[in-house]
Amino acid sequence: MKKLLFIIISLFLINNISSQYEKKYMPFMHNNLWGIVDSTQKTIVEPKYNDIRILGELDYISLDDELIFDLENGTQQNSLGTFETEVFVNEQRFYLFNNNNTSILIDLKSNEEISLSLKYTNLQNITLTNPNTGIENEYIIGQLDYDNYILLKNTKKLPVAITGRFSEPDLLVDESSEKNLFFTAIKNSKTYVYDANLKIVNIFLNEDKLRENLENLAKKTNSDRLRLKCFTCPEIMDNGSFNEDPLLPEIFEVSYKLNRLSVVYKNKEGEKIEVNPYQTFEKGCGYLDGVTFGKNLIFTDFRYVKPKKLMFPKEYLD
Numbered sequence: 101m102k103k104l105l106f107i108i109i110s111l112f113l114i115n116n117i118s119s120q121y122e123k124k125y126m127p128f129m130h131n132n133l134w135g136i137v138d139s140t141q142k143t144i145v146e147p148k149y150n151d152i153r154i155l156g157e158l159d160y161i162s163l164d165d166e167l168i169f170d171l172e173n174g175t176q177q178n179s180l181g182t183f184e185t186e187v188f189v190n191e192q193r194f195y196l197f198n199n200n201n202t203s204i205l206i207d208l209k210s211n212e213e214i215s216l217s218l219k220y221t222n223l224q225n226i227t228l229t230n231p232n233t234g235i236e237n238e239y240i241i242g243q244l245d246y247d248n249y250i251l252l253k254n255t256k257k258l259p260v261a262i263t264g265r266f267s268e269p270d271l272l273v274d275e276s277s278e279k280n281l282f283f284t285a286i287k288n289s290k291t292y293v294y295d296a297n298l299k300i301v302n303i304f305l306n307e308d309k310l311r312e313n314l315e316n317l318a319k320k321t322n323s324d325r326l327r328l329k330c331f332t333c334p335e336i337m338d339n340g341s342f343n344e345d346p347l348l349p350e351i352f353e354v355s356y357k358l359n360r361l362s363v364v365y366k367n368k369e370g371e372k373i374e375v376n377p378y379q380t381f382e383k384g385c386g387y388l389d390g391v392t393f394g395k396n397l398i399f400t401d402f403r404y405v406k407p408k409k410l411m412f413p414k415e416y417l418d
Contacts, residue, residue, distance in 0.1 A: 122404055122405065122406055123139075123158065123171045123172070123404045123405065124138055124139045124171075124172075124174065125137070125138050125139075125144060125169070125171045125172075125174050126171065126399050126404065126405065126411040127152055127161050127169075127171075127399065128147070128396070128397060128398060128399070128411065128412050128413070128416075129147065129395070129396055129397035130147040130395070130396050130413075130416045131147065131395045131396070132150075132395045133147040133148055133149060133150065134147055134149040134150070134151070134152045134163055135147030135148065135149070135413075136161070136169055136171075137411055137412060137413050138174065139406075139409065139411065141410065141411075141412070141413055141414050142413070143413045143415070144169075144174065145163070145167070145169060145176070147416070149163035149164045149166070149167070150164055151163070151164050151165070153183050154388075155168075155183060155186065155195055155208070156186065156193060156195075156208075158171060158388070158401075158403075158404050159171060159172060159208070160195075160208055162179060162183045165179050165181065165182045165183065166178070166179055167179060168180075168208065170208070179197070180197040180199060180204055180206060181197040181198050181199030181200075181202075181204070182197060182198045182199070183195060183196070183197055184196040184197065184198055184203075184220070184221060184222060184223075185222050185223060185224070187205070187223040187224065187225055187240060188225055188254075189205065189214065189240070189254060189255070189256060189258070190254065190255065190256060192207055192212075193207060193209075194206060194207050194212075194214065195207075195208060196220060196222075196223055198219060198220075198221075201219055202215075202216070202219060203216040203218065203219045203220045204216060205223075214256060214258065216258070218242070218244060218250075219244070220242045220243060220244060221243050221244065221245060222242070222243040223240055223241070223242050223243070224240065224241050224243075224331075225238065225239075225240055225254070226238075226239050226240070226241055226271065226280060226283070226331075227239075227280060228280050228281070228282070228283055228294075228295070228296035228298075229277075229279040229280060229281060229296055230295070230296040230297070231274070231279070231281055231296075231321040231322065231323065232321075235296070236296075237296050237297065238254035239251055239252065239253060239254055239261055239283075239298075240252040240253075240254050240258065241269055241331070244265070247267040247268065248265055248267065249265060249266055249267065249269050249285070250264075250265050250266070251266075251269075251283070251285075251298075261298055262285075262294065262298055264287060265287075266285035266286055266287045266292075267285070267286045267287075268284075268285065268286045268307075268332065269283065269284070269285050269331045269332065270283075270284045270285075270328055270329060270330060270331050270332075271283060271284070271328075271329040271331055272284060272293070272314070272317065272326045272327070272328060272329070273326065273327050273328075273329045274318075274321070274323045274324075274325075274326060275323075275324065275325045275326065275327055276323070276324055276325070280329070281295070281296065281321050281323065281326065282294060282295060282296075282301070282317065282326075283298070284310065284328075286307075289306075290303050290304065290305060290306075291303070291304040291305070291306060291307050291309070291310050293310065293317065301317075301320070302317065307328075310328070311328065314326045314327075314328070348363060348391060348400055348408070349391075349398065349400065349408055349409065349410040349411075349412075350408050350410065351365045351366070351410060351417075352364065352365050352375070352391070353365070362374060363375045363391060365393065365417075367417060368417060373393060373394075375391055375392060375393035388401040388404075389401040389402070396412070396416065398410070398411060398412045399411060
């Protein structure tokens with residue numbers, strides 16, 4: 101009985117948590133063009149945009165760098181430029197936009213803006229930990245162009261944290277705790293190693309010399325082992341796989357043929373059309389689950405869409 105009660109409570113909590121993120125508005129694709137639909141299947145933004153970028157945890161959608169649509173409130177505004185990335189400043193989420201030669205950060209919920217004196221192609225948070233005190237210091241790495249970076253303090257004024265620009269930023273990580281203990285950067289062809297307070301602890305002629313001295317650096321922090329973490333290397337994404345019993349909108353029939361998932365729906369003429377489910381749509385905030393059919397796409401990620409709730413305008417179901 102206790103086990104059954106635990107399962108019921110767990111399912112309630114999961115459903116309750118999921119419902120916090122369900123959206124009344126979602127992007128959809130028709131004939132390879134993007135639009136916005138609401139939960140009543142009404143088209144809010146006609147499918148006429150070529151490109152889509154997802155901001156936050158599917159909070160906003162950027163369409164062709166022209167329109168920003170709020171998926172929570174159903175409001176829209178003109179874009180501030182080209183959306184580049186998001187970054188947390190004092191634990192507050194800001195979005196980076198570029199327009200010609202200027203960059204601006206904006207919190208789209210409060211409309212607070214931070215004007216930037218330089219144009220950035222990327223901003224990224226890093227945390228450095230003092231191994232002796234456990235105190236964590238927050239910084240932001242700003243990329244100006246290819247292999248040209250500066251380090252900023254994580255405050256609303258974003259002051260420069262270390263003098264000068266550098267290339268090839270990396271981190272030295274304690275393998276047991278997975279904490280970032282050192283920050284490394286190349287300046288004037290030499291590799292500089294900074295601690296959590298950005299004090300220079302070593303300067304090496306090149307990265308090979310740095311690798312040779314990882315054991316000595318580990319001893320300074322009482323770490324068993326340090327590893328060099330590539331800051332600029334792209335992460336390897338998992339393609340994912342569909343659940344063996346996926347919940348899809350009601351118009352779809354789900355079955356398995358030779359261990360391969362088959363999803364079928366009927367078009368307006370009553371013909372059965374087979375579609376291709378996948379979990380690898382990525383445009384800014386990680387992967388979302390979706391179903392493609394022809395040149396169309398429906399999102400079925402159940403963090404944001406109620407199970408069996410169709411989020412696609414019926415007039416576009418050819």
